[in-house]
Amino acid sequence: MSTAPARTARLTAATAPAGALLHHRTLTPADTGIVHLGLGNFHRAHQAVYTAAALAREDGPWGVLGVAGRATGVADALRAQDLRYTVAELSPDGLRCTIPAVHTGVLVAAREPEPVQRALAAPGTRVISLTVTEHGYTYSPRTGGLDLDHPGIQADLRGNRTAPQTTLGRIVRALQERAATHAAPVTVLSCDNLVGNGDHTRRLVQEFIDRLPGEEGEEVGAWMAAGNLTFPNTMVDRIVPATTDAERSAVAEALGLRDEVPAPAEPFSMWVLEDRFAASRPAWEAGDALFTDDVEPYELLKVRLLNGTHSLIAYLGALAGCDTIPQSTAQPFVTEAARAVLWKEYLPSLIVPDDVDLDAYVAQLFTRWANSALGHRTRQVGSDGSVKLRQRIPDPALLQLRAGRMPHHLALTVAAYLCCLAPAAGFDPGEHAAAMADPARDRLAALRTRAGGGPSFATAVLNDGLLGDELPEHPAFAARIGEFIDLIHTRGTRAAAAEAAGSA
Numbered sequence: 001m002s003t004a005p006a007r008t009a010r011l012t013a014a015t016a017p018a019g020a021l022l023h024h025r026t027l028t029p030a031d032t033g034i035v036h037l038g039l040g041n042f043h044r045a046h047q048a049v050y051t052a053a054a055l056a057r058e059d060g061p062w063g064v065l066g067v068a069g070r071a072t073g074v075a076d077a078l079r080a081q082d083l084r085y086t087v088a089e090l091s092p093d094g095l096r097c098t099i100p101a102v103h104t105g106v107l108v109a110a111r112e113p114e115p116v117q118r119a120l121a122a123p124g125t126r127v128i129s130l131t132v133t134e135h136g137y138t139y140s141p142r143t144g145g146l147d148l149d150h151p152g153i154q155a156d157l158r159g160n161r162t163a164p165q166t167t168l169g170r171i172v173r174a175l176q177e178r179a180a181t182h183a184a185p186v187t188v189l190s191c192d193n194l195v196g197n198g199d200h201t202r203r204l205v206q207e208f209i210d211r212l213p214g215e216e217g218e219e220v221g222a223w224m225a226a227g228n229l230t231f232p233n234t235m236v237d238r239i240v241p242a243t244t245d246a247e248r249s250a251v252a253e254a255l256g257l258r259d260e261v262p263a264p265a266e267p268f269s270m271w272v273l274e275d276r277f278a279a280s281r282p283a284w285e286a287g288d289a290l291f292t293d294d295v296e297p298y299e300l301l302k303v304r305l306l307n308g309t310h311s312l313i314a315y316l317g318a319l320a321g322c323d324t325i326p327q328s329t330a331q332p333f334v335t336e337a338a339r340a341v342l343w344k345e346y347l348p349s350l351i352v353p354d355d356v357d358l359d360a361y362v363a364q365l366f367t368r369w370a371n372s373a374l375g376h377r378t379r380q381v382g383s384d385g386s387v388k389l390r391q392r393i394p395d396p397a398l399l400q401l402r403a404g405r406m407p408h409h410l411a412l413t414v415a416a417y418l419c420c421l422a423p424a425a426g427f428d429p430g431e432h433a434a435a436m437a438d439p440a441r442d443r444l445a446a447l448r449t450r451a452g453g454g455p456s457f458a459t460a461v462l463n464d465g466l467l468g469d470e471l472p473e474h475p476a477f478a479a480r481i482g483e484f485i486d487l488i489h490t491r492g493t494r495a496a497a498a499e500a501a502g503s504a
């Protein structure tokens, strides 16, 4: 993996430079208070950094056991590095390296299911946190409930308690164990970009329990109803790309040490949480996390202005041959479309929190997207659109449509997504679109083959539930998406964006 010379020493507990450590306690497995599902870069560059700040301010049992779902690479590299890794903060001003050192262990659920279940059910576990991406919640975009067609969900609803395959299965099976052993209350903390992420997780957990066969769910259901569990809503924000050799080399040069798994991140970071913890929590405010009674306005602000606009930037950019988000926003037509969707179509659906200076927030978004030191790829943001767009598009689009206005740029977002994922025969959306992963790719391709032109394809997709069950009641929206699809195919992405700009 590494491009650093083999003789460069590896980052470990012994070699980690004291000046880069964010706190100075040596944690042991006995300090584990958080079991975190999802060992990706986002967790390692976000929650881990806040937890390090909390530990630097006050002592507490807040070590993190990190659990990867299936991939073994990060977990194995972390074990070889005594659980140390670098957060590589990248901006045009340069590189800043810090080492959170908050992990007390790492596991891979698919490889080591039993220790994972034991850790989730352990009395010392006070917080079960999640960054499993929108896709990891195995929910159906159509209903918002559990995806009952998902083979993992089907297996887990039937399966045993020791080796569940899905995140929800793992959580519920562990909660059953906690209920049976009268274990301490626990907080389930979703840190993913879902609107009302805590409420969403609670609903899915409840539905999973309700669907357990026979009386299997009774005990845990009663335990949950007795208030032993909380699901605070959170808003999380930090742009965190995938690791490449460029970051490995930059870190090796800066620290003089080889880190196989640095987590690149932008300098900006924000975390807003509801303070509803079942069994206490780390002093995350030490890292500037904001605790509030009402996270929703912050979540909507972020999921729509940042993530929603991000999707448009990713799909238009990929179709225009751009590898990265900064390359995409360097195209004037993309920036113009981004401004239009943000100000005219997302913003009217929001109540901006009092402490947010909107102009400054939006200006900062464009600066963040333009961070060329970061190399955030259009294919990363464009992946899993089928579960991401469900969170970003329907409510703002419905608000406009019900007021008699056509949200042209939201339609353009969906059209650009569909052109990336399911192009008509003979249209090449380019390598960046081809590299986007999406659980709906095959399904969309089948709908595309059956449909004639863009409008019939868009209608079929909406009727299939891609964006929930209310947008199909507005056929003009599908028709507009279809027109943009045809325009992209016949006259190109810029022409479609110009048409949207002219209509807005």
Ligand code: CS2
Binding pocket: 193, 236, 237, 238, 239, 240, 306, 307, 308, 310, 311, 380, 381, 382, 388
């Ligand atoms: C992005 C997010 O991939 C995506 O869909 O919009 O991952 C975004 O970078 C983060 O939410 C920023 O906090």
